[in-house]
Amino acid sequence: MMNGFHPEDISDEELDRQRDLYGPFTDVLRDLVDAGIRTEVGEAEIHGVQVELEAIVARLRERQIPGAYGVRYTSSRRSRAWGNSVVGVRNAIAPPLRVHWHPDATGEVWADFELGAAYEGPPGLVHGGICSLLLDQLLGESAGCAQRAGMTATLTLTYRAPTPLGPLRGEAWVDRHEDRKTWCRGHLIGPEGVTVEAEGLFIQPRTPRGSDTPAPPD
């Protein structure tokens, strides 16, 4: 089992330097994932590229962390979940969503993004499970924005209409809360309106975690 927790004590300047380095690098990996699905070049070229990529993987693995990325903090407690499957700056699986938090910690969050070939389920449509993946993250960040960050306890998705690949918007907000429980709601919006609605229950840990900061992750 991998342990993803790697505390660090880097400065805000170092964090910015790392984002400038890894952001564009991971964007190329995303581009490569898309090209890998859609390419129709010949068999010899696929074989050739495969050999080159194997060599590149070996070079990148010459020095690497033993497990997953985890959530890390700077000395000023800015957090970064760069391995996260939805928002991770260094994770090519993540679109990544850049989630905006309402500055008054109301719990309102939103993100505009575009999904390509890698997020397909039915032909030309976003995979229903990808919709639930993105909404789980958005609802969780909504609880975080309201300073009530916790783990997902339940999540219910209602699919109103097919979600087309292309430009989309996600929104979430806090519906109500009671003790350590926070109920959040949200939806995805396509060019023709709401496609998927979500409601989730998030439960705060008894001992507040470091990630319960009122600022969005970097």
Place this chain on the structure above:
Amino acid sequence: MMNGFHPEDISDEELDRQRDLYGPFTDVLRDLVDAGIRTEVGEAEIHGVQVELEAIVARLRERQIPGAYGVRYTSSRRSRAWGNSVVGVRNAIAPPLRVHWHPDATGEVWADFELGAAYEGPPGLVHGGICSLLLDQLLGESAGCAQRAGMTATLTLTYRAPTPLGPLRGEAWVDRHEDRKTWCRGHLIGPEGVTVEAEGLFIQPRTPRGSDTPAPPD
């Protein structure tokens, strides 16, 4: 908006040839996504690899399909959803799950798989939304296995325990059905037991689609 439907009329032999070609190629892309998250090589090396990858993307894009992959069929109606975010042989975002269907079309399906750094949410744990992504696919295939394939209408997840990164198993089955509606249930199992439970309602289209074949996708 992209249209992902690309009908083809290839033979079963050509399908097998393509799987042998693209399967190992996409596995290297998955390895690269993982290495991209975990690498700690120096800044110059990251920049160097980035330039090389940009050139490789350009080569792969020299000939490519205009949109997403879609679901394609051979002349004998074997289907392949190779762009699918969960099971897609050519999609590096997909682990990919290899879902087994009960041969008697009972609706029972299962998959054993391993999730690494790219599927992380909380430190060392599978992202709750990744659990819902995988369960949406498993429950949908359960309906398909029972010859009742349809689109997800609702999906409810109950998170019983954290899901650790590492080896996991997913199972799904048909709970009940009525007219075009099929209710499926399923769960993820980690080394210490069930972590997430799911129930979903799937609705069959009025006009049966080509994908309503009683065989698992290739």
